Amino acid sequence: MMPLGDILPEITVIVTAVAILLFATFAPQRLQWIGAPIALCGLGCAAFLCGLQIGSERLTFTGSWALDAASIWGRLLILGATAFVVVMSPDWFERDRRHGEYYAILLFSALGAMAMAGAADMLQLVIGALLSSATGYVLAAYHRDWALSVEAGMKFFLIGALANTSLMLGAIMMVGMLGDTGFTGMSAALASGKPSPVLLLGTVLVMVGLSYKLGAAPAHAWMPDVAEGAPAPSAAFLTVVPKIGAAIMLARLVSLFPLDTAAIRPLVAALALITMTIGNLAALWQDDLRRMLGWSSVSQSGYALMAISVVGLSPAAMPALIIFLLGYSTANLATFAAITHLRGRTDRADFSGLVSSRPLEAIAIIIGLLSLVGIPPLIGFVGKLELFLATIEGGYTWLAVAAVANTVASLFYYLRFIAPMVFAKSSSVPATLGAWSGAAMVSGPIAIVLLGLLVNVILAPLIGTELLPS
């Protein structure tokens, strides 16, 4: 008897997605938006079921699916982020002929990310990554007749094809050398013997594959194009949700390696440094808000890698990763929600004087950006604080110092967008979308502030929990 109860959240998401697909096939254009409330109901049920799992720490489905704090909170985060994107979407796609299907694809993509967050098996990992990628291409290129969107989708696809090949090759090598697809068996094999060069090559290839989902170096190049060209809700989704799944996945993979064999953690630390620096340097002089956010997302992936590099070295690593992802997701989504509500405007000059012409939208963007910098007491600050705490405790103080330098640099490009909004004169009142996107736009900054003040609710259950299997 399969323990189906353990994957009820995932089943709920699939059923909802199928239901939406059927509904969208038969509903007339003016009723397509009903896909959004259906998706929200499904996501709500899934989140509730997922919430019931809080506290469990075990492997299930013969060791291929992990139910630990990272998996549960990561999937809750994915569900929450997806629900937020759903709320952003109805107004944006109102006149799109394939409006209803969008929600189904969102849910399938979220499912891929959830599969990555919970995977404790190499094959499961590959399936999750592929599901998340395949749906991602569609989301990025959803505006088929708009060149920028198609370009974003194309770039996403080409880099994705390469990265996923690397992921599968690496997975085959790792499984072949360790003699097991399950993480428990792999972990035991790693602990017993000295790793062979083929195994290390395989690990590096898997990391390259995951870096694509994560938006980290070396496979980060799609990030700015997708952020700029994809439909704004898709951009919000693709810069956030796959990253959550991939980060938890990579952390679990790193946790398999014993501390003394194979310098896997220093490698991750180096990737973290490279990623955050590249992202920041490229973001410095961007004149396009969405493109800047894309590059800043790259640098934020670098910060997330900091926590992964001290997995096993510091008990704070896992809580730091989850809280940081929470902070990053909330801030990035809130900023994109405001951009969506402003009909996707993105040129720096177009934001001049936004504080006087559209105060709510401007405040949402400003709070979002300041949270990305890590200004207290916003949730982004708690995330960065935990990251620094974990890296210093894990003995990577130099990485924390590098992250501080990068944070200072990042303040510069965020302020480059905030300053004209506040200090310049506005020329006209920009048009906005409707009630749905407005609701997303308003709830974003509220979430950033409230989560920062009430973070203990999430942080306390995370303290002291470990990544399975260990």
Place this chain on the structure above:
Amino acid sequence: MLTLSILLPLITSLALAVRSAWSETMARLIAMAGAGLSLLMLVIVWMGFDTGADAPPFQAVGELQWIPALGVAWRVGVDGMALAISLMSGLLFLCALAWPADYKGRARQYYAWFLFLQGVSLGLFLTLDLLVFYVFFDLSLVGMYFLIGRWGHGDAEYAALKFFIYTLAGSLAILLAILGLVLANDTLTFDMRELIAAQPLQGVDVRSSLVLLGFLVGFAIKTPLVPFHTWLPLAHVEAPGPASAILAGVLLKMGTYGIVRIPFSMMRETFAAYALPLAIVALMSILWGAIVALGQTNLKRRIAYTSVNHMGYTVLGIAAAGAAIGGDAARTLALNGAITEMVAHGLITGALFLMAGSFWQRTGTYELSAYGGLARVAPKLMIGFFLAAFASFGLPALAGFVAEFQIFAGTFAIYPWLAAIGLIGILITAALFLSMLQKIFFGDLVDQRQGFADLNRTEVGFLALLLVLVVLIGIYPGWLLTMIETGSAFLPLQGTEG
């Protein structure tokens, strides 16, 4: 009570930000009420403040959990140093808020940002939690950034950006140091009282040295000490007058207050080992600030550089007190002088910058060469400016003298040579203030200044409030010194030396 004095300005600020219906006069009244009530709360705490010999290290303590998983909580409480500085800050905020400035048609938002800044500044001085301290430290940057950028003049955006980036770099250095310090402790807590009692990092190994360096660099940027001072003149010149007063009077104190509260109290051994280099840096600031100030032709730049000089005295006093040499009496004297200097500098330089703001309001220039002979048209301004300037270079019977006398008297016993060289700084500041006074108020009245208006009634009232205190501290400093010496900051000096 302390929590209330932090929250009142913040709530008023929020109300001002969202209520667009209020007229300018109404907004002004509400803002004044918010700032005034907050000051009143502090005064009530002051009334109940126990200055006896066996007073507890912190009084009026309150605590509320925030992130118990990390040992972070909303903790407030005061010792004499915190109380003295926050009282001074509350008063200065009230005066700066009331001082007429160019609101650029956005008076309501201007008041809102000012009150926000008041709330976070008081929060920083009153909190007993390291992380909350850092939170307020960062928020003060945000508040100041918008005040300078929006209501400043000239290249205000650039000045605001430079200020924000510079000081954020400093504050992040402090964050890393805080984490290093907290992680060295056995239990994860950000409670200052526990950390002071535990002294988690001892000795002079690489780790404690790096943590100390993080703190000192971070606070040195904020203070600012040479060579980290380059953001200061620019920010001062472009900021509106009252914002300059707050920047100099309150925000700079965060640096020196932080040095005393954190490294000085929580890592005594390590701090003592590095006290001499710190004292030398302070001496450089004293001399460099004074000499560069002498060369300035811009009124505000000149005052700004004297701030570098004065904060140098403060740090010199702190370093001398932190060095584990010399008798208790000398060290107490030096620390008391340093803290008195913080209060005195806040009042005096605050007053000077407010008056500088009045110059700008009337003429739109800070160039000294644009003035002359104002004694004839603006006698009230002249009296105020003379008094503040005299106090600034330490004329006896004014507040600056009390502070500097104690610092030098204490330092002479510990670092005699440094103190002797430092005295040159006082000579130079005297020269530069006298030449500035002469240039502005004496000589022939420049033609285009014929219509220069004297201080109006509001300005005279609030200026008098500040200057009366300057004189009062100068002739009868006992009440202030007793208050400062009470409580936590002076604990390390008791019983460590025979």
